[in-house]
Amino acid sequence: MIVRDLDDALKSRRHVVSKGWESTRLLLKDDRMGYSFHITKIHAGAELPMHYKNHLECVYCMSGQGSIEDLATGEIHEIRPGVMYALDKNDRHVLRGTTEMMMACVFNPPLNGLEVHDETGAYALEAETV
Known part of the structure; x- marks a missing residue:
């Protein structure tokens, strides 16, 4: 059993x-669950172009407001508490925080721990472990 305190x-x-x-x-x-789980804060006013070429991600908004733009279609979706989105096609997107947002995120394959976005908005497949 794994128990961790935020x-x-x-x-x-x-x-x-x-x-x-x-x-x-x-x-x-390293926890060997087959995915990683994160609590992520998106800052108010952030505009984050991302393209997870190596990972699939599912995100659930716990608090705050913003939007996500699908760069393939131009479609913009409102993000607010209770909204989930899944990047099931390695979707290129822009996440925007209107207010500070708290998100619960799952990545597959799991992250090692210290990943940050590269110049393309992706995480490396292998990165330094915590």
Whole structure:
């Protein structure tokens, strides 16, 4: 059984900060669950172009408001508490935070722990572990 406290993880290397977001990685590849699980804060005013070429992601909004734009179609979806989106086709997208948003995120394959977006908006398939 794996039990972790978000407050403890926030004070460790599991808390990764980058431009426009912060992610606390509660489950990682080394946990051998087949996915990673993160609590991610999107900063108010953030505009984050992303393209997870190596990962699939599912995101659930717990608080805050924003939008996600599908760059293939131009379609924009409202993000608010209770909304889930899944990037099931390695979708190129832009996530925008109107207010600060708290999101629960699952990645497959799992992240190692210290990933940040590269110049294309992707995470590397293999990165440094926590």
